[in-house]
Amino acid sequence: MRNNTAEIVDIAAQRASNISRLKRFYSEMILIRTVEQTLLDLFSEGLLRGTVHTCLGQEASAAGVINALDKDRDIVCSNHRGHGHYLAYCADVEGLIAEVMGLPQGVCGGIGGSQHLHRKNFYSNGILGGMSPIATGFATAEKSKNSGAVTVVFHGDGAMAEGAIYESFNLAALWQLPILFAVESNKYAQSTRIESEIAGSFLGRAEAFGLTAAEVDGNDVLAVNDAATEIVSNIRTGKGPAMLVLDTYRMGPHSKGDDDRNPQEIESHRDNCPITRTRTQLDADWCDETKLAATAKVDAVVNTLKASRGRTD
Amino acid sequence: MTTYLASLQTSLHNAFEADARVVLLGEDVLDPYGGAFKVSKGLSTDFPNRVMTTPISEGAITGVAAGMAMRGMKPVVEIMFGDFLTLCADQIVNHIAKFRGMFNDQVRVPCVIRTPMGGGRGYGATHSQSLEKMFLGTPEIRIVAPSHAHDPGEMLAKAVLQAEEPILFLENKLLYPMSLAESEGAINVEYWDKESGYPTAIVRNHSLTAADVTVVSYGGMSRVILPLLEELAEEEISVTAAFPGSLQPLPIDSLIMAASESGRVVIAEEGTEAFGWGSEVSALLGEHLYGKLEAPIVRLAAKSRVIPAAEAGEEDALVQATNIEDAIMGLLV
Numbered sequence: 001m002r003n004n005t006a007e008i009v010d011i012a013a014q015r016a017s018n019i020s021r022l023k024r025f026y027s028e029m030i031l032i033r034t035v036e037q038t039l040l041d042l043f044s045e046g047l048l049r050g051t052v053h054t055c056l057g058q059e060a061s062a063a064g065v066i067n068a069l070d071k072d073r074d075i076v077c078s079n080h081r082g083h084g085h086y087l088a089y090c091a092d093v094e095g096l097i098a099e100v101m102g103l104p105q106g107v108c109g110g111i112g113g114s115q116h117l118h119r120k121n122f123y124s125n126g127i128l129g130g131m132s133p134i135a136t137g138f139a140t141a142e143k144s145k146n147s148g149a150v151t152v153v154f155h156g157d158g159a160m161a162e163g164a165i166y167e168s169f170n171l172a173a174l175w176q177l178p179i180l181f182a183v184e185s186n187k188y189a190q191s192t193r194i195e196s197e198i199a200g201s202f203l204g205r206a207e208a209f210g211l212t213a214a215e216v217d218g219n220d221v222l223a224v225n226d227a228a229t230e231i232v233s234n235i236r237t238g239k240g241p242a243m244l245v246l247d248t249y250r251m252g253p254h255s256k257g258d259d260d261r262n263p264q265e266i267e268s269h270r271d272n273c274p275i276t277r278t279r280t281q282l283d284a285d286w287c288d289e290t291k292l293a294a295t296a297k298v299d300a301v302v303n304t305l306k307a308s309r310g311r312t313d
Numbered sequence: 314m315t316t317y318l319a320s321l322q323t324s325l326h327n328a329f330e331a332d333a334r335v336v337l338l339g340e341d342v343l344d345p346y347g348g349a350f351k352v353s354k355g356l357s358t359d360f361p362n363r364v365m366t367t368p369i370s371e372g373a374i375t376g377v378a379a380g381m382a383m384r385g386m387k388p389v390v391e392i393m394f395g396d397f398l399t400l401c402a403d404q405i406v407n408h409i410a411k412f413r414g415m416f417n418d419q420v421r422v423p424c425v426i427r428t429p430m431g432g433g434r435g436y437g438a439t440h441s442q443s444l445e446k447m448f449l450g451t452p453e454i455r456i457v458a459p460s461h462a463h464d465p466g467e468m469l470a471k472a473v474l475q476a477e478e479p480i481l482f483l484e485n486k487l488l489y490p491m492s493l494a495e496s497e498g499a500i501n502v503e504y505w506d507k508e509s510g511y512p513t514a515i516v517r518n519h520s521l522t523a524a525d526v527t528v529v530s531y532g533g534m535s536r537v538i539l540p541l542l543e544e545l546a547e548e549e550i551s552v553t554a555a556f557p558g559s560l561q562p563l564p565i566d567s568l569i570m571a572a573s574e575s576g577r578v579v580i581a582e583e584g585t586e587a588f589g590w591g592s593e594v595s596a597l598l599g600e601h602l603y604g605k606l607e608a609p610i611v612r613l614a615a616k617s618r619v620i621p622a623a624e625a626g627e628e629d630a631l632v633q634a635t636n637i638e639d640a641i642m643g644l645l646v
Contacts, residue, residue: 075384109417118416123383127407133373134408137380137388144336144386164403167373174368 018222019282025067025221026278027290028091029059032084033275034294035093036252038302039083039100039114043256047306048100052114055084057219057251060274061184062088064224065152065244068232071121075142077135077153078124080115081184085154089122094301101305121149129155129162132181136168139177139241150235152180158189160205161197169209172241180228180235181211181243184218186250191260206243218246219274248274314492317461321352321484324466325389328473329360332387335473338365338374339391349393350429350489371400375426379409379479382424389473395430395483396442409479410454422479425472429484430458431533431583432615432631437622443532443584443615448481449561449593455511458483460535460556462494462502462514468558471510483560485533485583494539499546505567511558513567518542519551524575526641528554529568529594534581537634545641551575552641560590568594569601576607577644581632586614611640 036054043052055062062084066076071089078085086096092107099106100114107119115126125131135153142149155165160183172179183202187194206213212234216227224246231242249269253259259266270276279287315323328335337353343366347354357364367374371392378390392398398405405426412420432441445456455478459465465484472480494516496502501520504512516539517524530538535556542552555571557564572578578598580591591612598610613632620630 108415108419111417112415116411116415118412118419123412123416123420125408125411127403130376130403130408133376133404134380134383136373137377137382138384139380140377141381141384141386145384164372164376167368167370168376170368170370171373171377175365 021222021225022278022281023286025060025063025225026275026282026287027294028063028088029221029275029278030291031091031093031294031297032059032062032087034291034298035087035096036083038298039097040252040256042101042302049102050113051255052100053081053255054252055081057269057273058184058186058248059084060221060224061182061218061246061248064221065182065228065246068225068228069150069152073121073147073149075121075135075138075149075151076123077131077138077151078117078122079128079131079154079156079159080126081156082115082117082124082154086117086119086122086124090119092119093298094305095119097298097301098305101309103305103309105305105308128159129164132165132168135179136171136177139172139179140175143175143178148236150178150180150232152182154182154184156189157183157185157187157194157198158192160202161189166209169206169211173210176238176240178235179241180231181241183243183245184248185245186248188250188254190254191258202243202245212240212242213245214242215245215247218248219272219277221274221278316489317465317491317493318351318489320464320466320493321469322354324469325353325356326359328470329356329363332474334385334387335389336363336365336381336386337389337391338367338378340367340369340393342366342391348391350484350486352427352484353391371397372404375401375404376408378424378426379404379412379422382422382479383412383420387423387473389425389427392426392428394440395428395444396439398428398444398447401426402447405448405454405481406451410451414453421477423477425469425476425480425482427469427482427484429486429489431485431487432620432627433487435622435624435627438619441620441627443582445481445483445560446584446589449590454479454481454561455559456481456483456561457511457558458485458532458560459558460514460532461488461491462516462535462539462556463512463558464493468511475510483532487536488533491536494535499543500539506558506564509559509564513558513564514556515571516542516554516556517552518546521551522574524551524553526550526552526577526579526644527572527575528552528579528581528637528641529571530554530581531556531560531590533583534632537632538581538637541634541637545638550641550645563594563597565597565601568598572598572602573605576605578606578610579613579637579640579644580610581613581637583631584615585617586612587617589614608644611644613637613640
């Protein structure tokens with residue numbers, strides 16, 4: 001009897017904890033989604049130059065993985081599709097939007113732009129696969145300093161065809177580095193389907209190099225966070241490098257309007273969107289309020305930035 | 314007399330002793346092998362945890378060095394042959410040379426990429442080139458190339474211990490066994506741009522204020538130019554040779570001064586001629602000395618074709634002392 005009661009209490013506690021995590025992740029994901037949609041709007045308004053690669057539909061991998069880290073010491077390396085990673089890392093909405101708008105208030109003074117962000121231990125670059133060796137170097141340095149820091153480097157399934165990544169796998173495994181290779185498999189390399197890009201499997205590739213590897217439903221933010229937490233903890237305790245494959249789907253275009261996919265295909269993924277899925281597990285009113293708060297926050301930032309460059313609605 | 318190789322070896326040892334953040338990574342760098350050209354010989358015995366032998370992954374280890382540099386270390390990465398820098402190009406051009414600027418001056422990437430360039434050893438088309446022109450012109454990396462009229466170890470110490478910038482440090486295969494040049498007999502060596510840490514070596518075969526001809530060159534070309542200067546001294550042809558230790562940024566004021574000693578300029582380099590270092594030096598000297606030169610600038614460089622493995626073919630492809638002598642004589646007709 002006592003055991004049963006304890007079990008019920010545990011389940012209840014776990015449930016409460018999951019709800020609290022889901023709320024936190026929902027807040028972050030809706031903020032990321034709002035910022036990304038705002039950036040696309042700003043582009044249409046002619047207020048952004050260059051390009052943006054939004055992570056619509058992939059918010060769970062950013063929130064789930066990055067919240068498994070110790071943000072004070074761990075290191076995040078990101079790629080061209082890195083706004084979600086950046087916001088999950090530091091929630092710096094103004095620094096990001098200003099950066100993409102090319103304003104001096106941007107986190108890199110407007111010089112870096114969308115693909116080249118750096119703040120504290122966050123570094124992104126737009127060369128696919130290129131941050132793998134850099135991240136491996138970060139992990140080498142942190143291991144030699146005994147800092148206990150874990151480095152995470154994000155790649156999409158498209159970048160997984162770049163050779164630099166496999167040289168990095170080899171080094172990471174040889175030197176047993178504290179590094180996590182997070183593979184966001186959104187099924188598209190720009191316009192090319194994964195079937196035309198990737199032979200074999202990601203897990204098979206990891207196994208070949210002796211990396212610990214796991215694959216998770218990348219649109220289930222709790223599952224992502226659970227898997228990442230366990231892997232990061234293993235890495236931190238010296239169990240060597242790992243790969244986490246996050247199965248997801250890019251809901252938006254590669255960059256701006258460049259989407260030739262069948263709209264029906266995209267639509268078929270609508271219910272699987274991580275934000276939609278999280279919402280079904282939470283109170284709808286709370287979700288609506290949270291979404292409104294995110295919109296208000298982002299709008300306020302945008303209005304301030306527009307004013308600072310002498311333009312308002 | 315210290316050799317070019319010993320100077321580099323000693324310098325690395327001293328740098329390892331001076332600063333615990335210095336590490337070296339590269340292929341086959343552990344003792345007893347000590348690197349393909351032996352520059353890291355002895356290092357892993359004295360500092361076993363700070364010399365990392367790597368797989369044959371030039372691109373990745375260059376990025377690893379950059380990552381280590383951004384996290385507070387002072388890495389030196391050895392690329393076995395300069396030809397292999399093509400494999401490192403993405404990390405050098407799109408990562409190492411970009412981070413400081415594109416992250417708005419918030420990071421530094423103080424890594425040193427050491428590699429030997431040059432031919433003359435019969436290694437053939439892919440192990441004999443001087444490929445620095447592929448990186449010259451890429452902003453925000455310094456490219457350094459000691460001749461044997463320099464103290465290469467001193468330049469390496471500066472690069473490893475003091476520099477905040479990424480540095481491509483070009484050694485030369487045929488210079489390794491050579492004794493460092495000193496002022497002796499007709500040859501007089503002095504250094505300009507010392508404050509930069511990468512001085513311009515000014516080598517004269519005369520003690521006059523004006524010379525017949527100025528030779529502007531760098532790196533391994535000193536091997537053929539210094540003996541030529543000795544020969545020409547006997548014929549009372551006065552030559553001032555300038556070897557900038559830094560190819561980029563270029564100490565152009567010093568080169569203008571050296572060129573002004575004669576008004577007749579020969580530019581000699583081991584790489585191929587078109588779109589190269591010599592093209593840039595020639596253009597800059599032409600712009601700054603418009604109307605002041607006695608003759609058009611003469612450029613000498615490797616022929617625009619692959620470097621043959623066969624000895625005669627290789628000699629023909631690369632600039633030899635006789636080519637430089639002919640150019641000098643041509644300017645004095």
